Amino acid sequence: METIRNRKEATAWKNRYDTRAPKAGDPAPDFSLYDIQGENPLQLSSFQGNKPVALIFGSFT
């Protein structure tokens, strides 16, 4: 994915990926990511059986 430069590219991106986004009732895609120091890996599935998870996706702008 490259930097999105205009509305046309944004629409194309949404058209490509939005239909694949998980919906209510779907299994949440598992992932493993690092924190802002590049440490402390977090695996989404590690919360299964333990605690529900709220995911907040975003950026500065």
Next chain:
Amino acid sequence: MSLHDLYREHSDQIQFITIYIREAHPVDGWWFGKGFMNILLKLSGSKVSWDIYDPKTIQERRAAAGDCAQSLGYGIKTFVDEMDDAVNKAYAAWPTRLYLINKEGTVVYAGGPGPFGFKPGALEQAIQNYLAKE
């Protein structure tokens, strides 16, 4: 209700995770600082909109994520999508999006793409509905 309020109220029952993804409106991308918006941004005194470029390396992305977390001050721990944007793509998360996942690993709330689908109030309702059934 703001995300900060949601976190404060439910962080003992829900694991909140912020995932920093590719910038939505960086200066080198779909920037709103042109034309008439340029005047509005200058008048608003907005600093962010003039300074933020889309990170090109994971180190730059982590640094931007840290600045973002510090600026927002939610207290919600931030994790950083890798440069292949794999998690962003899997959740169609750009530019912003909210999800609630139950203890079985199933999505129980999938918000719409931001900015118009980004609704903390709807997430709050989903949390309350979920907790009421627990």
